[in-house]
Amino acid sequence: MSKLSKLEFVALDLSGNNYLSWVLDAEIHLDARGLGVTITNCNTTSSQDKVKTMIFLRHHLNEGLKVEYLTVKDSLDLWTSLKERYDHLKATVLPRACYEWIHLRLQNFKTICEYISVVYKITSQLKLCGENIKDEDMLEKTLITFHASTLVLKQQYGERGFKKYSALISCLLVAEQHNTLLLKNHEVRPMVTAPLPKANEVEAHDQSERRQNKNQGQNNMCGRDNGRGRYNNRRGGGRHKRENNMGSQSNPSRGNCHRCGMKGHWKKECRATEHFVRLYQDSLKRKENKYGASSSNARVE
Structure with missing residues (x-):
């Protein structure tokens, strides 16, 4: 009895959904125990073997099935009753399995x-x-x-x-x-470009610095030219604005950078991107053209 304290396989469910696999497992285990003959018709096995088979089969039944077949005491009768009750499931399992196999x-x-x-x-x-x-x-x-x-x-x-x-x-x-x-x-580790050799790396670094210094020099030249244009077009207003800009360059906390228009740094310390600087300088040019056109119209009138 100690060997039967644990299920050898899944117990037969009350719905009978696992009946086909349960029958196969039961037959295999009974044959392994030498009790397979007890569930065949017209067998002449001893009553002791039949009792062992009955205990084994009931141990692997759902609690509801145990109650239903409580009065059945012969192993062959229990086996036959379960077969008559659930063997018709082949008629429903087979079409469903064929459908799943096809698709x-x-x-x-x-x-x-x-x-x-x-x-x-x-x-x-x-x-x-x-x-x-x-x-x-x-x-x-x-x-x-x-x-x-x-x-x-x-x-x-x-x-x-x-x-x-x-x-x-x-x-x-x-x-x-x-x-x-x-x-x-x-x-x-995604694919990346191979690092440059040290000699090429130094050369590339020097070229990058030369291009950066050249761009900064061109931007400073443009900044000075734009400052003179604003001074000539706007006359007195331009002079005061230039003075204010010069004051802001001497004291970054009080004015805007003459290169990018941002506050808080010197013009020579400006680290704004070239794209942003060009946008700012273009906006200044548009303002100069606008104010220059307005003053010209005023003189004509």
Whole structure:
């Protein structure tokens, strides 16, 4: 009795959904214990063996079924009653399993493991219902349901001439693992340009500094020219504005930078981008043109 304290396999459910697998498990375990004859018709086994079989079968029944068959004391009678009650499920399991097999597609699954699990579940149901699924059938089902984007792989696997389904699945699992590792390595260390040699790196740094100094000199020249234009066009107003700008350059906290228009730094210390400086200088030119046109119109009037 101590050996029966733990279930050898899943107990038969009250709904009978697992009846087909339960019958197979029960027959295998009874044969292993030498009690398989006790559930056959016209058997002449001893009453002691029949009691052992009865204890084993009841131990693997749902609590509701135990109550229903409480008065049944012969193992063959219990086995026959359960078969009459649930054996009709083959008529419902078989059509559903055939439908799932017909519509099974490898391309509908994210991983090979998920696909394999469903394949073996469906083929097991078909075999329990008397339908024999061979390796050739599973090989054909897998090869013809590859995704359209992997037709080359399908042809390569087909040309290898697999005879066993397990061999094809092993190759698919290995290929999937390699692809997963490649993607992970790419995400951890993406492709970057190779660093420059030290000699080229120093030369490139010097060229960058020369271009930066040249651009700053051109911007300073433009800034001085724009300042003179504003002084000539706006007359007195331009003079006062230039004086204010000069005062702001001597004291960055009170005015705007003459190069970029921002507060809080000297013009010679300006680190604004060239794009921003050009936008600011263009806005100043537009204002000068606007004020210059206004003063010209006033003189004409």
